Amino acid sequence: MENKQPIIALMYDFDKTLCAKDMQEYSFIPSVGMDAQTFWKESNEISVKNNMDRILAYMLLMIKHAKNKNVGIKRSDFTNLGKDVIFLKGVKSWFKRINEYGKSLGVTIEHYILSSGLKEIIEGTSIAKEFKRIYACEFYYNKSGNADWPKQVINFTTKTQFIFRISKGALEQLDDQKLNSVMDNDDRRIPYRNMIYIGDGMTDVPCMKLVTMRGGEAIAIYHKDTIDVAKRLFQDKRVGYICKADYSKDSSLETIVKTLIHKMALTSQLVEIHQKQKEQYIGDSHEQ
Secondary structure (H helix, E strand, C coil), X not given: CCCCCCEEEEEECCECCCECCCHHHCCHHHHCCCCHHHHHHHHHHHHXXXXXXXXXXXXXXXXXXXXXXXXXXXXXXHHHHHHHCXXXXXXXXXHHXXXXXXXXXXXXXXXEEEEEEEHHHHHCCCCHHHCCEEEEEEEEECCCCEEEEEEECCCCCCCHHHHHHHHHCCCCCCCHHHHCCCCCHHHCCCCHHHEEEEEXXXXXXXXXXXXXXXXXXXXXXXXXXXXXXXXXXXXXXXXXXXXXXXXXXXXXXXXXXXXXXXXXXXHHHHHHHHHHHHHXXXXXXXXX
């Protein structure tokens, strides 16, 4: 049965948003005998030379170098990489704290990943269970169980489709009928006003813009060397808030997110009151 409580969606980028660097840099890139700078340089060169999507380029390069170094490319091999991902301060306890706060206000909190990283790696992390859905790139695995083709590619613009899916409740990626149906904001499973997007950089701009334009909120988090990027996002009105990349209890990020959740909970109460009065009084006027 669908939860009747108002639902608030927290949507996160992954790399440099929940962890400090790109997920491939923790163990995959070292396993093929490369350093991160060399790997990403080669990936970008492939993209430019072939006029190729940058995400497709890195996925191609992962398979190429893994084969060259006899590194496993089965789903389980990639999933096992998730255990090496190191999360930012406070992340592991973040979800419980935020969920409990939402519960205290009578709302349900749902967490989603919208990432151009690899879904298989994210699924192998200790926090994977915290998410309602993980939307990220995936490989297709052949009869031998080896990755040989991209199954799902998510770049910084195609990420936005998943915001529509989350809002309408069309969470399965093959559910195009519900995704493309006309639906009033108040009839959506999660109205845009009940959405918060958290990301770290310019590649998050399409999602940030979409959410804020439709009444939700966006937050840019920064590391010590990326504060200028966050400031630019704030100055350009892509986000309403910027915070240090710290998910600890009583951090600036927690304070802002909890305040936004409180605001959204109050708005949901007012919307419910308005709808009840609309049914009562407009209904009565027609009956007279």
